[in-house]
């Protein structure tokens with residue numbers, strides 16, 4: 001992937017809140033590139049900063065959070081956009097027309113007293129789009145998420161099941177033809193079957209609409225089915241990123257390996273994150289050295305005193321650990337040595 005394929009470039013991104021007990025840094029010094037038409041999965045335990053990072057991409061961090069650093073968006077046509085410098089009016093357009101979002105708790109983001117049709121219509125109206133052409137598009141989008149347009153458009157949100165509502169929201173988020181879809185735990189409230197069907201539907205939508213998808217969840221097994229690349233967050237920062245295969249079979253950060261080892265079966269989604277020993281980091285505390293050292297079995301004095309930089313492991317794989325070369329041996333994964341794919345990938 002060359003830099004010309006980038007759709008987002010994030011540099012030195014920080015998000016902080018001024019709390020009574022001190023400054024709370026909930027995203028720390030994130031550098032990240034996102035490539036056009038990829039599906040990037042962001043995974044990490046609850047509270048690690050995934051939602052804050054995702055909302056930073058749209059300059060939509062909740063008040064009174066402060067976002068600093070650079071978020072540059074490269075549209076297919078036109079000049080690069082400095083997202084954190086957009087005005088309110090520019091942001092409103094940017095958020096629907098370039099980068100759309102389906103956020104956590106999306107089940108409630110339909111207005112309960114408005115029919116689904118009105119949501120589509122008002123969005124088109126707000127953005128000065130042609131209504132008849134837009135409503136035709138709405139119908140075809142609803143069809144492409146396997147919903148009956150007539151029935152759904154005239155329904156009130158409560159008349160739809162959770163899965164139907166979620167699919168209708170995805171259709172709505174695509175009504176203004178955005179290039180990027182940011183999804184924060186979009187399937188969390190759905191049953192297994194519905195989660196899987198939404199995932200396969202995203203694949204189809206992505207191909208059809210040339211979408212870039214950023215998918216956030218703590219369901220690692222789900223991500224391995226949908227993502228091209230994975231980025232792992234720990235304690236408000238990125239600690240490893242690579243292709244799905246690099247993360248699954250050759251992960252080089254002790255936290256990622258602990259996460260994988262705690263995931264009993266990649267075909268069964270579990271709330272695997274809580275299985276890792278030690279307490280969760282607090283965004284107000286300033287831990288010296290590596291943020292993972294208090295929980296890391298490999299940590300030594302060097303890790304306690306120094307913050308590990310992201311090390312390049314392959315052209316697509318990076319990890320922030322001084323001992324990334326030894327991690328595979330120190331933290332074996334269940335099934336290591338049995339799976340031929342894993343065997344070949346283990347560090348010598």
Ligand SMILES: Nc1ncnc2c1ncn2[C@@H]1O[C@H](COP(=O)(O)OP(=O)(O)OP(=O)(O)O)[C@@H](O)[C@H]1O
Nearest residue numbers: 017026045046047048049050051052053062218283
């Ligand atoms: N409004 C707020 N004010 C101050 N701190 C906040 C606020 N909202 C969230 N935080 C803190 O920011 C940190 C990161 O939160 P974030 O919601 O990004 O985590 P997450 O990884 O998305 O977790 P989850 O998987 O539970 O959604 C957490 O420690 C959280 O306590």
Ligand code: NI
Nearest residue numbers: 050051104184
């Ligand atoms: Ni979240």
